[in-house]
Amino acid sequence: MPRWGRGTEAHRELLSASLAVPPQKAQACPGFGGRPSKGGAGGVCSKAPFLVEYTPWHRARMGRKRKKMASRLRKKAARPRRDEGRSKPRAKPAIRDRLAERGEAGLAAISRARRSVAGKKPAPVVGHLSLLRSPTVPMAQGEMGSRIRVATYNVHRWGGLNGRRSPGGAGAAQVISELDADVVALQEVLRPLKGEDPLEGLAEELGFYLAFAVTRQHRRGQLGNAVLSRFPIEGLSVLDISHSRIERRGALCAQFAAGDSGVRLSVIATHLSLVDRTRHRQVQSLLEHPQLVSGAAVLLGDMNAWRRCKASRELDETLERHHNRAWPASFPAPRPVLALDRVYARGATVSEVKAHKTPAARRASDHLPVVAQVSLKSPRA
DSSP states (O other): OOOOTTOOHHHHHHHHHHHTSOGGGSEEOGGGTTOBOTTSOBOEEOSSTTOEEOOHHHHHHHHHHHHHHHHHHHHHHHSOOTTTTSSSOOOOOOHHHHHHTTTHHHHHHHHHHHHHHHHHSOOOOOOEEEEEEOOSSOSOOSOBOSEEEEEEEEOGGGOTTTSOSOSOOHHHHHHHHHHOOSEEEEEEEEEESSSOOHHHHHHHHHTOEEEEEEEEEETTEEEEEEEEESSOOOEEEEEEOOOSSSOOOEEEEEEEEETTTTEEEEEEEEEOOSSHHHHHHHHHHHHTOHHHHSSEEEEEEEOOOSSOOHHHHHHHHHSBOOSSSSOOOOBSSSSOOBOOEEEEEESEEEEEEEEOOOHHHHHHOSSOOEEEEEEEOOTTO
16 A cells, blocks of 8 residues: 555554545545535545545546646647757847848948937037126126135036926025025036026026036036126136046136235135045046145035045145034935035135025025135235
């Protein structure tokens, strides 16, 4: 007798006894839930849980499954094989190979496709000065004093907190008017290809002198850095600090004349890389810039220094910081925890650095503006 279950003598005796029990007197099978058949008799099993006597309902169900499986196998066997007559299946030919089989006509189609793709691909943009304009009615008259108020603001392509808003610039214009700053450095400024330019409208409305430098070409327009000033801009220079093929970065330097102190002030607006190594090389390029080395200079921008790294340490050690021990957090705008936007100086003193926290600033961009007071040193000091 074959071994069932655990194969002990007690089980064999229980099996022999269960075979003598008539099926109509057996208990309902718990394994099938006691489901009744169409004939009225429930699924039955013996007292041994491993021995089951199937009812007509179970037999009919298993028969349908067997017929369905047999039908699938017959259809699969009758289906012709694609690799029949070959040693191994051949891969689907590429579009280029199929066109090449047509001869000269196929090669001509390939050339036309290449020319169309090359025409649609935008040419790489080298950082350059794109816009310089004066307001119709200037906000301030005269020259810059020895104490000025500066600010840095990442406007997030005028797209609001999540960057999905259409570029209108109304929210950012309201925030910039609240800052009451003499010089404002803007990052991620977008000049759209179609429609009105929010940057020009903002400068004209607030009475600012404007300079804009392109960093890269965005799918909706030109993207770069800008400087807004109440005072006339006497000189400009653009520095390409793209030390990576992936990220295009740049810096815009504007020169001003400070009449009271008798010095020239350089304001540099920049937006550094997200990668630590690239950001360090960009900082080295900025520190070697002639406008930052000679005379008074203020470096403003989104430094992306979300943690202490070589770039932030070199900036802290080389340039003059503010009197606070910690930078004000400016990102993300609703609940800022990271101090990404900073203000440094050389030949000047930075004080009263703070983030501009207003309801409008929390909605207009994903960064909060950072405002600081800068005192210029006299040439004799």
